[in-house]
Amino acid sequence: MATDPHPPYLSPGYKSTALRAPARPLPMPKLGPDAIELTGPVFGHQELGALDHDLTRQHAGEPMGERIIVTGRVLDSRGRPVRGALVEVWQTNAAGRYVHLVDQHPAPLDPNFTGAGRCLTDGEGRYRFVTIKPGAYPWRNHHNAWRPAHIHFSVFGTAFTQRLVTQMYFPGDPLFAHDPIFQSIPDERARERLVARFDLDTTVPEWALGYQWDIVLDATPMEA
Amino acid sequence: METGHETLPVTPSQTVGPFFGYALPYDDGPRVAPQWHPDAITLRGTVLDGAGDPLPDAILEIWQADADGTVPSGEGGLLRAGHGFSGFGRCPTDSAGRYWFSTVKPGPVGGAAPYIAVLVFARGLLKPVATRLYFPEETEANAADPVLSAVDAERRGTLVAQRENDGGYRFDIRLQGDGETVFFAS
Ligand SMILES: [Fe+2]
Numbered sequence: 001m002a003t004d005p006h007p008p009y010l011s012p013g014y015k016s017t018a019l020r021a022p023a024r025p026l027p028m029p030k031l032g033p034d035a036i037e038l039t040g041p042v043f044g045h046q047e048l049g050a051l052d053h054d055l056t057r058q059h060a061g062e063p064m065g066e067r068i069i070v071t072g073r074v075l076d077s078r079g080r081p082v083r084g085a086l087v088e089v090w091q092t093n094a095a096g097r098y099v100h101l102v103d104q105h106p107a108p109l110d111p112n113f114t115g116a117g118r119c120l121t122d123g124e125g126r127y128r129f130v131t132i133k134p135g136a137y138p139w140r141n142h143h144n145a146w147r148p149a150h151i152h153f154s155v156f157g158t159a160f161t162q163r164l165v166t167q168m169y170f171p172g173d174p175l176f177a178h179d180p181i182f183q184s185i186p187d188e189r190a191r192e193r194l195v196a197r198f199d200l201d202t203t204v205p206e207w208a209l210g211y212q213w214d215i216v217l218d219a220t221p222m223e224a
Numbered sequence: 225m226e227t228g229h230e231t232l233p234v235t236p237s238q239t240v241g242p243f244f245g246y247a248l249p250y251d252d253g254p255r256v257a258p259q260w261h262p263d264a265i266t267l268r269g270t271v272l273d274g275a276g277d278p279l280p281d282a283i284l285e286i287w288q289a290d291a292d293g294t295v296p297s298g299e300g301g302l303l304r305a306g307h308g309f310s311g312f313g314r315c316p317t318d319s320a321g322r323y324w325f326s327t328v329k330p331g332p333v334g335g336a337a338p339y340i341a342v343l344v345f346a347r348g349l350l351k352p353v354a355t356r357l358y359f360p361e362e363t364e365a366n367a368a369d370p371v372l373s374a375v376d377a378e379r380r381g382t383l384v385a386q387r388e389n390d391g392g393y394r395f396d397i398r399l400q401g402d403g404e405t406v407f408f409a410s
Binding site for chain 1: 234279349
């Protein structure tokens with residue numbers, strides 16, 4: 001069995017974990033085959049908008065920034081594609097600012113960019129978003145704290161136990177070494193799995209840079 | 225793990241952060257069953273940290289069977305069709321750490337007591353916490369439930385909702401400290 005790829009709840013460098021990490025040991029339930037956690041909600045194409053996957057076309061004009069394509073496959077731990085999986089994303093604009101009201105970073109908002117998208121994976125488990133490259137932004141975790149540019153991802157598997165919320169990063173970011181959220185993952189190779197790969201074959205000439213990033217969900221308790 | 229199956233390394237979790245509010249919540253998220261449904265019940269609760277302070281930046285998801293104990297298998301996780309019961313709900317906490325869902329009480333599935341699976345995501349949680357909401361009037365079924373009865377007796381009560389006067393249920397979630405809710409490893 002590989003080491004746990006996930007960060008621990010308590011990660012002192014990330015200050016907000018101090019009062020939010022459970023302190024008691026977590027029991028491992030013996031789930032029977034009927035356990036509801038071994039199934040999950042199903043989503044249909046008619047529940048999504050036609051432009052939900054293209055964050056550059058949700059307003060009257062085009063957003064500022066570097067246009068990119070982010071695509072990859074959602075797989076289970078045996079490498080089987082997860083088809084029809086709901087993938088949701090959210091991110092800052094090119095200047096590092098979220099539309100969210102609580103974001104106080106004094107960087108400009110972009111009237112042509114909201115920064116939220118969603119799609120369903122296809123028959124090969126593939127998702128695809130068109131967006132702009134997000135910016136780094138400051139946060140108040142410690143002096144001079146900056147988050148590396150990232151896209152937040154939320155993914156449903158076939159089981160509720162596979163539910164994954166994570167963040168995708170961009171290759172070569174100098175902020176990795178200084179970011180307690182990225183560094184909360186103990187295993188370096190596991191951290192590297194959150195970094196997308198620039199891909200010339202995904203890149204569209206004269207139009208957008210392409211990044212590939214596959215997502216592998218946990219084994220369900222029945223498989224493990 | 226069985227032999228003959230390739231095992232891929234899993235993608236690690238990261239916090240949902242504080243800025244999901246314009247992306248993840250959706251109109252029908254808390255309405256797992258419409259409020260006018262004759263059997264509709266309301267679940268309410270507050271999410272609290274280790275200092276007893278409410279979390280204004282958490283988001284909950286629930287997943288459950290319908291009143292007959294049937295696990296929904298059709299589409300409809302995001303858009304509720306009229307009478308539809310989706311089984312899935314999502315609700316962010318408000319500025320006082322409160323959440324709510326309109327749903328129906330699930331029927332038992334297999335030999336288990338009726339319960340609702342609950343996930344909590346929040347700033348400061350590097351991965352979600354997973355728990356279960358059981359029902360206080362199901363004394364016998366709860367005592368026989370294999371998961372609930374395997375939990376330390378003195379902590380078992382954190383998994384059982386409280387009945388409210390309007391017929392709904394209250395289920396507070398304490399992430400840490402006194403009365404810490406039982407969370408399950410997966
Ligand atoms: Fe972020």
